[in-house]
Amino acid sequence: MEINVIKIGGNVIDHPENASRFLKLFAKFPGKKILVHGGGVLASRIGKSLGIEPQMHLGRRITDKETLDLVTMVYAGLINKNLIAELHTYGQQAIGLTGADGNAIQSVKRPVKDVDYGYVGDVVQVNTELLESLLQQSISPVFSAITHDGKGQLLNTNADTIASEIATALARKHKVNLYFCFDKTGVLMDANNEASLIPLINEDIYNELLRDQIIHSGMIPKLENAFKALQKGVVHVWLGLPDNLLLAAKGKNAGTTIESQKYGLY
Numbered sequence: 001m002e003i004n005v006i007k008i009g010g011n012v013i014d015h016p017e018n019a020s021r022f023l024k025l026f027a028k029f030p031g032k033k034i035l036v037h038g039g040g041v042l043a044s045r046i047g048k049s050l051g052i053e054p055q056m057h058l059g060r061r062i063t064d065k066e067t068l069d070l071v072t073m074v075y076a077g078l079i080n081k082n083l084i085a086e087l088h089t090y091g092q093q094a095i096g097l098t099g100a101d102g103n104a105i106q107s108v109k110r111p112v113k114d115v116d117y118g119y120v121g122d123v124v125q126v127n128t129e130l131l132e133s134l135l136q137q138s139i140s141p142v143f144s145a146i147t148h149d150g151k152g153q154l155l156n157t158n159a160d161t162i163a164s165e166i167a168t169a170l171a172r173k174h175k176v177n178l179y180f181c182f183d184k185t186g187v188l189m190d191a192n193n194e195a196s197l198i199p200l201i202n203e204d205i206y207n208e209l210l211r212d213q214i215i216h217s218g219m220i221p222k223l224e225n226a227f228k229a230l231q232k233g234v235v236h237v238w239l240g241l242p243d244n245l246l247l248a249a250k251g252k253n254a255g256t257t258i259e260s261q262k263y264g265l266y
Ligand SMILES: Nc1ncnc2c1ncn2[C@@H]1O[C@H](COP(=O)(O)OP(=O)(O)O)[C@@H](O)[C@H]1O
Pocket: 008, 009, 010, 011, 012, 038, 039, 040, 059, 181, 182, 183, 184, 186, 187, 188, 189, 190, 191, 214, 215, 216, 217, 218, 219, 222
């Protein structure tokens, strides 16, 4: 089957009207689809109000025990359940999951190298049978950024990574497209200038932009994951505004595209 994995960023869903516009588009999006949502900004805001200061390193959250409890409540509870409830108002069958539910995504606690990320998980296994069975019933799985290690420990996993790992695992058997929706028109030469869109990107350009710090913060894991997915068999990766998602599905660019076959890079 053809499967679309769609990631929606925390900056978009932090604004209820933008979240609603996106969810309506997701409900309209044709074919089999899986949603992965972030929520980093809300977790940081609620954390601050509780005296838990966010600590990020290269776009990823350093997660101590207290922060793990916070993100579990915010991502798997507050955000995930509200998204599911709203999707049903648009006629979209959906089921909210963490990686622990149905053993959907197992991860291992990231080994300490230069940085100790704490309770952050690197994905090792995706339960594709579970996802296939839900999709066959026209139920869209909706994932928050929480995984588990199979030994009782929940772990925080970057939502872009979850989207990429799900897409990659399904790509072994299916044609998979991966869409990263966030708060910019795509990858930009200047993150503050929407007109500076880079419509196509390859790994050489990425490395140059990274070196020149044109790509920074949350864009780093997003693009790392985009390239990883393409290398591992995902057919099409797109990044852009949620409002352009249906255009992207029709093959119109309106964002930044990295396409495996067409450019022969992957
Ligand atoms: N070159 C770039 N083009 C576009 N955005 C960039 C770029 N470099 C850094 N960014 C930042 O990355 C952010 C998107 O990453 P992130 O905040 O993790 O998104 P999400 O909402 O998906 O979680 C943008 O809002 C922007 O501030």
